[in-house]
Amino acid sequence: MATATLTIDLDALISNWRALDAQTEVKTAAVVKADGYGLGADRVARALMRAGVTKFFVAVAEEGAELRQAVGPKPEISVFAGHMSGDTDMISDMQLTPMLNSMDQIVRHFEALPAHPFGVQLDTGMNRLGLEEAEWAAVAQTVLARKPTLVMSHLACADDREHPMNPQQLATFRRLTDGITTPRSLAATGGILLGSDYHFDLTRPGVGLYGGLPFIEAAPVVALNVPVIQIRDVAKGESVGYSNTWIAPRDSRVATISAGYADGLIRAMGAGVDVFAEDAHCPVIGRVSMDLITVDITDLSETPKTVELLGQHQSVDSVADAAGTIGYEILTSLGARYYRRYKSV
Amino acid sequence: MATATLTIDLDALISNWRALDAQTEVKTAAVVKADGYGLGADRVARALMRAGVTKFFVAVAEEGAELRQAVGPKPEISVFAGHMSGDTDMISDMQLTPMLNSMDQIVRHFEALPAHPFGVQLDTGMNRLGLEEAEWAAVAQTVLARKPTLVMSHLACADDREHPMNPQQLATFRRLTDGITTPRSLAATGGILLGSDYHFDLTRPGVGLYGGLPFIEAAPVVALNVPVIQIRDVAKGESVGYSNTWIAPRDSRVATISAGYADGLIRAMGAGVDVFAEDAHCPVIGRVSMDLITVDITDLSETPKTVELLGQHQSVDSVADAAGTIGYEILTSLGARYYRRYKSV
Numbered sequence: 231m232a233t234a235t236l237t238i239d240l241d242a243l244i245s246n247w248r249a250l251d252a253q254t255e256v257k258t259a260a261v262v263k264a265d266g267y268g269l270g271a272d273r274v275a276r277a278l279m280r281a282g283v284t285k286f287f288v289a290v291a292e293e294g295a296e297l298r299q300a301v302g303p304k305p306e307i308s309v310f311a312g313h314m315s316g317d318t319d320m321i322s323d324m325q326l327t328p329m330l331n332s333m334d335q336i337v338r339h340f341e342a343l344p345a346h347p348f349g350v351q352l353d354t355g356m357n358r359l360g361l362e363e364a365e366w367a368a369v370a371q372t373v374l375a376r377k378p379t380l381v382m383s384h385l386a387c388a389d390d391r392e393h394p395m396n397p398q399q400l401a402t403f404r405r406l407t408d409g410i411t412t413p414r415s416l417a418a419t420g421g422i423l424l425g426s427d428y429h430f431d432l433t434r435p436g437v438g439l440y441g442g443l444p445f446i447e448a449a450p451v452v453a454l455n456v457p458v459i460q461i462r463d464v465a466k467g468e469s470v471g472y473s474n475t476w477i478a479p480r481d482s483r484v485a486t487i488s489a490g491y492a493d494g495l496i497r498a499m500g501a502g503v504d505v506f507a508e509d510a511h512c513p514v515i516g517r518v519s520m521d522l523i524t525v526d527i528t529d530l531s532e533t534p535k536t537v538e539l540l541g542q543h544q545s546v547d548s549v550a551d552a553a554g555t556i557g558y559e560i561l562t563s564l565g566a567r568y569y570r571r572y573k574s575v
Numbered sequence: 576m577a578t579a580t581l582t583i584d585l586d587a588l589i590s591n592w593r594a595l596d597a598q599t600e601v602k603t604a605a606v607v608k609a610d611g612y613g614l615g616a617d618r619v620a621r622a623l624m625r626a627g628v629t630k631f632f633v634a635v636a637e638e639g640a641e642l643r644q645a646v647g648p649k650p651e652i653s654v655f656a657g658h659m660s661g662d663t664d665m666i667s668d669m670q671l672t673p674m675l676n677s678m679d680q681i682v683r684h685f686e687a688l689p690a691h692p693f694g695v696q697l698d699t700g701m702n703r704l705g706l707e708e709a710e711w712a713a714v715a716q717t718v719l720a721r722k723p724t725l726v727m728s729h730l731a732c733a734d735d736r737e738h739p740m741n742p743q744q745l746a747t748f749r750r751l752t753d754g755i756t757t758p759r760s761l762a763a764t765g766g767i768l769l770g771s772d773y774h775f776d777l778t779r780p781g782v783g784l785y786g787g788l789p790f791i792e793a794a795p796v797v798a799l800n801v802p803v804i805q806i807r808d809v810a811k812g813e814s815v816g817y818s819n820t821w822i823a824p825r826d827s828r829v830a831t832i833s834a835g836y837a838d839g840l841i842r843a844m845g846a847g848v849d850v851f852a853e854d855a856h857c858p859v860i861g862r863v864s865m866d867l868i869t870v871d872i873t874d875l876s877e878t879p880k881t882v883e884l885l886g887q888h889q890s891v892d893s894v895a896d897a898a899g900t901i902g903y904e905i906l907t908s909l910g911a912r913y914y915r916r917y918k919s920v
Binding site for chain 1: 819833842
């Protein structure tokens with residue numbers, strides 16, 4: 231079989247959630263948007279429920295509706311995009327809790343589903359989602375009287391502990407919400423690591439659960455093993471792959487493995503990524519193509535049948551570094567062609 | 576609804592296939608690997624069958640097995656990865672035609688399925704897949720006696736018309752295959768455009784069908800319309816998005832739209848990509864986040880409900896340029912969260 235195997239370690243996921251939960255004195259939810267950061271929202275959420283998670287966040291109502299089918303009626307499912315036009319039936323039928331972002335959404339929600347749970351998202355400086363300060367001043371009293379489940383905001387620079395934007399957003403969030411009795415939330419993974427000032431009543435870790443930075447201690451959750459299709463000898467001076475970008479600097483042995491950018495191994499990664507045969511590393515050479523990658527196995531004593539691209543030897547963040555991006559993107563790009571194996575004791 | 580709509584124009588797809596077919600005097604197949612370059616192999620292949628395609632190519636046997644379910648027993652389905660260990664039942668039961676790449680694969684196929692159709696892939700310099708010249712010399716007579724369906728190779732630099740690698744691979748392919756009676760194939764989209772010397776008996780267009788370069792005249796096949804979640808005023812000097820990378824150079828209006836890198840709008844694209852409200856273009860500003868993108872709509876006279884990111888105004892190749900990649904990767908990254916609408920007269 232030329233299909234690579236993506237192994238998703240649900241025990242590692244749970245242990246990451248527990249480790250982040252243990253960093254705070256407050257309730258810990260879980261963000262499972264973008265299909266559980268690419269790992270399968272249904273399996274991920276059911277595993278997290280076993281660990282005690284009772285509250286999930288998704289990006290859009292459609293994700294919430296799918297998640298509801300997977301987790302049953304009990305957990306709370308909150309929707310960051312809020313209550314969009316056309317979402318009313320889904321929100322109502324699937325018991326979703328929209329985080330209302332704008333005056334439009336507040337009006338829509340109160341008119342369409344006056345008794346239905348909701349939260350409020352405030353902008354504290356990221357200028358992406360949430361009510362502006364002046365809007366909140368105008369409606370806070372009315373909105374709070376309807377008892378939202380949560381008042382939340384999102385940090386723009388939490389992955390950088392020293393960024394002055396963090397205390398600035400914290401101060402704004404306090405100014406907008408101090409004194410209210412509604413539960414408050416500001417921190418995702420990065421915010422949890424900024425310390426207790428940022429924790430309020432609920433945290434919402436996402437990337438840290440899945441093994442990504444900025445949670446340095448995270449256990450790796452994904453491993454990717456890719457079959458070797460073919461091995462060949464390449465003489466010094468011969469080229470390999472599209473546009474001849476790699477020229478053999480010595481007589482070499484090259485393995486062609488069966489995964490490529492159509493599987494989320496993004497084309498920009500190129501040089502700088504290795505694959506592993508047992509503990510030996512083999513550099514990726516030439517261009518990543520749609521379904522295939524070529525690697526230099528000259529220094530191996532045995533010919534591998536499969537190689538590891540993600541796992542104990544190389545994290546999503548290492549691959550992201552080589553590609554000039556962030557671990558989040560490597561996770562959410564993991565493709566649909568893999569065999570997905572969920573591992574749990 | 577905060578879910579974007581990806582419209583796939585099957586008539587444009589068919590017209591691209593016909594235009595590429597018209598460039599040659601020989602038979603034209605279609606490559607539908609990587610789930611039809613991200614557009615849905617089942618729908619794409621059934622549309623192409625209506626236009627007269629009788630032969631498809633996929634990357635791996637598992638894709639072939641799925642495609643067989645979609646297209647029924649008649650079309651030929653060839654597998655670039657060849658006959659891998661563990662594939663025999665799938666190849667046999669699903670009537671797949673492996674393109675054998677190595678001595679290992681030849682032995683495996685002849686032993687396991689001696690009467691089953693197969694093709695042969697030769698390496699002519701790309702050093703990625705296919706038999707080496709010396710291997711072919713050793714087995715050609717035996718293999719050809721078993722009447723393969725096809726002898727093929729693949730060009731490494733066909734997207735660049737002037738690249739000296741093209742005539743070099745052509746000469747090698749001729750040296751390896753001139754005089755045989757088995758049908759031959761060297762050209763994918765780029766090869767078709769290199770002229771009749773490269774056409775042999777069968778061409779195998781892929782990216783050109785889906786509207787991508789190097790087929791400049793291709794009709795656009797995908798359009799992507801993304802809902803606006805929220806509009807806000809941003810004062811001169813305020814920042815937008817993660818890591819505060821965009822600072823408003825004037826008092827601005829910013830729209831947050833509901834799609835991000837988890838939907839394949841790769842994070843590297845950032846500045847340089849526009850979205851369109853009717854014909855007016857609005858620059859993407861700040862970082863692309865997982866589920867959201869922010870755009871500058873200051874110069875619009877009306878507030879849009881949705882904006883177009885791919886379509887008549889901006890091709891997959893323009894977006895790829897801005898992201899430092901190629902249209903192929905934009906296509907195959909198109910995500911699973913979109914509503915997919917297939918358009919055909």
